[in-house]
Amino acid sequence: MRRLGPGRAPADLERVVAAVRAVTGLPYELLGHSAGAALALATAAARNSDRALRRVLVLDTTGPYDPGTEPELVARAGALTDLFQRQLAAGVLTVDPGLKGLFARAAAAPDAPSGLPRPQSAPGAGQFSNLGLLHYALTHTRELPGPANWIHHRGHSGGSYAFGATPEEDRFALTHTPLAVWQEAVARLGSGLQPTALLRDLAAVWAGRTDVHRIDWAAIRADVVWVNAEFGRGDHDLGARLVRRGGARVDYRVVPGYGHGDVAWSATAERDVWEPLLPRP
Numbered sequence: 286m287r288r289l290g291p292g293r294a295p296a297d298l299e300r301v302v303a304a305v306r307a308v309t310g311l312p313y314e315l316l317g318h319s320a321g322a323a324l325a326l327a328t329a330a331a332r333n334s335d336r337a338l339r340r341v342l343v344l345d346t347t348g349p350y351d352p353g354t355e356p357e358l359v360a361r362a363g364a365l366t367d368l369f370q371r372q373l374a375a376g377v378l379t380v381d382p383g384l385k386g387l388f389a390r391a392a393a394a395p396d397a398p399s400g401l402p403r404p405q406s407a408p409g410a411g412q413f414s415n416l417g418l419l420h421y422a423l424t425h426t427r428e429l430p431g432p433a434n435w436i437h438h439r440g441h442s443g444g445s446y447a448f449g450a451t452p453e454e455d456r457f458a459l460t461h462t463p464l465a466v467w468q469e470a471v472a473r474l475g476s477g478l479q480p481t482a483l484l485r486d487l488a489a490v491w492a493g494r495t496d497v498h499r500i501d502w503a504a505i506r507a508d509v510v511w512v513n514a515e516f517g518r519g520d521h522d523l524g525a526r527l528v529r530r531g532g533a534r535v536d537y538r539v540v541p542g543y544g545h546g547d548v549a550w551s552a553t554a555e556r557d558v559w560e561p562l563l564p565r566p
Contacts, residue, residue, distance in 0.1 A: 298324070298328055299328075302328075302332075306337060311337070312337045312338070312339045313337060313338060313339065314338070314339055314340040314341070314342060314507075315328060315329060315338065315340075315341045315342065315507075316341075316342040316344070316562075317341075317342070317343065317344065317346070318344035318345060318346070318548065318549055319344070319345060319346055319545065320346070320483060320487055322343040322344055322345070322346035323346050323347075323348075323487060323490060323500070325341050325342070325343065326341060326343065326346075326348075326500055326502075326505065326509075326524070326528075327500045329341045329505045329506075329507050329509075330500055330501040330502065330504040330505050331501075331504075333501075333504045333505060333506045334506075338506075338507045339507055339508065340507055340508045340509070340510060341505070341507050341508070341509045341510070342510050342562050342563075343509060343510065343511040343512065344512055344548045344549060344558070344562075345512070345513050345514045345517045345518045345543075345545050345548045346511075346513070346518060347436060347487075347490070347491050347518045347521055347524075348490065348491075348500075348502070348521065348522075348523055348524015348525065348527070349490060349491060349492070349493040349523050349524055349527075350362060350491055350492070350493070350521060350523065351521070351523045352493065355521070358491070358521075359491075359492055359493060360492075361435065362488050362489075362491035362492035362494075363488075363492040363494060365432060365433060365488040365491075365492070366485060366488040366489045366492050366494050366497055368432060369432075369481050369482075369484050369485035369488060370485060370497070372481050373481050373482060373485060377481055378480065378481055378482070379476075379478040379479060379480060379481060380432075380478065380479045380480075380481055380484060381477065381478055381479075382431060382477070382479060383422075383431070384422070384471055384474075384477060385471055385474060385476075385477035386477075387415075387418060387419045387422055388419060388467075388468060388471050388472075390415040390419075391415045391416045391418075391419040392468070393415075394415055395414065395415055395416035396414050396415070396416065396453075397414065397415050398411075398412040398413075398414065398415075398452070399412055399413045399414060399415045399417070399418040400412060401413050401418055403448060403452065403455075404428070404448075406448070407448035408448060408449070408450050409448075409449070409450040409451050411451055411452040412452060413452060413455075414452050414453070414455070417446075417452060417455050417457060420444065420446060420457035420458075420459070420464075421446050421457070422440075422441075423440055423441045423442040423444065423459065423467065423544070424439065424440045424441075424442055424443070424444035424445065424446055424457070424459065424544070425439060425440050425446060426439070426440035426441050426545075427439055427440060433484065433488070436491070436518065437516070437517055437518070437519075437544075437545055438515065438516050438517065438518070438519035439516035439517075439544065440516060440517075440544050440545070441517070441544050441545045441546045442459050442460075442461065442462050442467065442544040442545075442546055442547055443459070443460035443461045443462075443516055443542050443543055443544045443547055443551075444457065444458055444459040444460045444461075444544070445457060445458055445460070460542065460547075461542070461543060461544070461547040461550075461551035461552065461553060461554075462544075462546060462547050462550040462551050462552070463552070466550045467546070467550070470546070470550060485497065485498070486498035500524075502524060502527035502528050502530075502531060503527060503528070503530060503531030503532075504531060505528050505531060505533050506531075506532070506533055507533065508533060508534045508535075508536075509525065509528050509533055509534070509535045509536070509537075510535075510536045510561065510562055511524075511525050511535065511536065511537045511538070512538055512539075512540060512548060512558055512561065512562060513537075513538075513539045513540070513548075514539070514540055514543035514544055514545055514547060514548050515539055515540060515541045515542060515543060516542065516543060516544045516545075516547075517543060517544050517545030517546075517547070517548065518545065519539070520539045522537050525537040536561070538561065540557050540558060543557070543558075
């Protein structure tokens with residue numbers, strides 16, 4: 286993925302918007318989740334003279350961390366930006382977060398040892414089972430190795446994991462999004478690989494590293510409805526405040542108990558997320 290310079294939207298998205306506008310001539314909105322939400326915000330900033338763009342609907346994404354109150358997160362995101370820069374320089378163009386592999390192993394051999402030891406806080410030794418590790422990775426993403434897992438306040442999905450004396454006695458459950466829904470969603474991810482350049486640009490946004498990638502928050506003129514998940518990206522509202530300072534109307538809220546993916550796939554998302562996003566006429 287090419288880096289997006291200040292004031293630019295990606296050419297492919299521009300072509301989609303132009304094609305839709307040419308056919309319908311109607312006002313439109315942009316909706317995005319996670320990295321897609323950051324892209325929607327960047328596009329709104331680049332298209333700030335387009336009066337047909339009425340709203341940007343943002344699902345669980347991270348803007349810049351606040352250097353005044355969150356300096357450690359700014360520093361961590363800056364270090365992550367540099368890591369991805371080095372990987373790109375070394376020719377590493379994609380990153381495998383491992384989620385598709387976890388689902389595949391849990392489906393093929395759910396009770397088999399995963400190869401990853403349970404944490405020392407568990408009452409007994411032993412490795413996660415494949416199914417147990419999948420649930421732990423969904424509900425406690427932040428606790429697992431991975432360069433960007435710390436961005437989650439807890440994990441991809443709301444849920445619980447209670448360690449037993451042995452791995453066989455572990456008890457786990459998802460609170461909002463059924464595992465079958467997760468399976469279907471992950472099956473549609475294709476390779477599951479993430480472009481390193483995209484991750485670099487996202488980390489730069491989190492760090493406020495405008496030398497690497499910049500979203501002109503104050504340039505956004507469309508209304509913004511920004512809904513984050515408590516256990517996903519959490520309550521970090523500097524991006525929303527910067528949009529508001531530019532004069533746009535912003536409705537920012539955090540849904541309690543939701544993980545990163547729950548805002549899209551939870552059985553209760555229609556009530557907790559989509560009604561505020563898409564008010565009925």
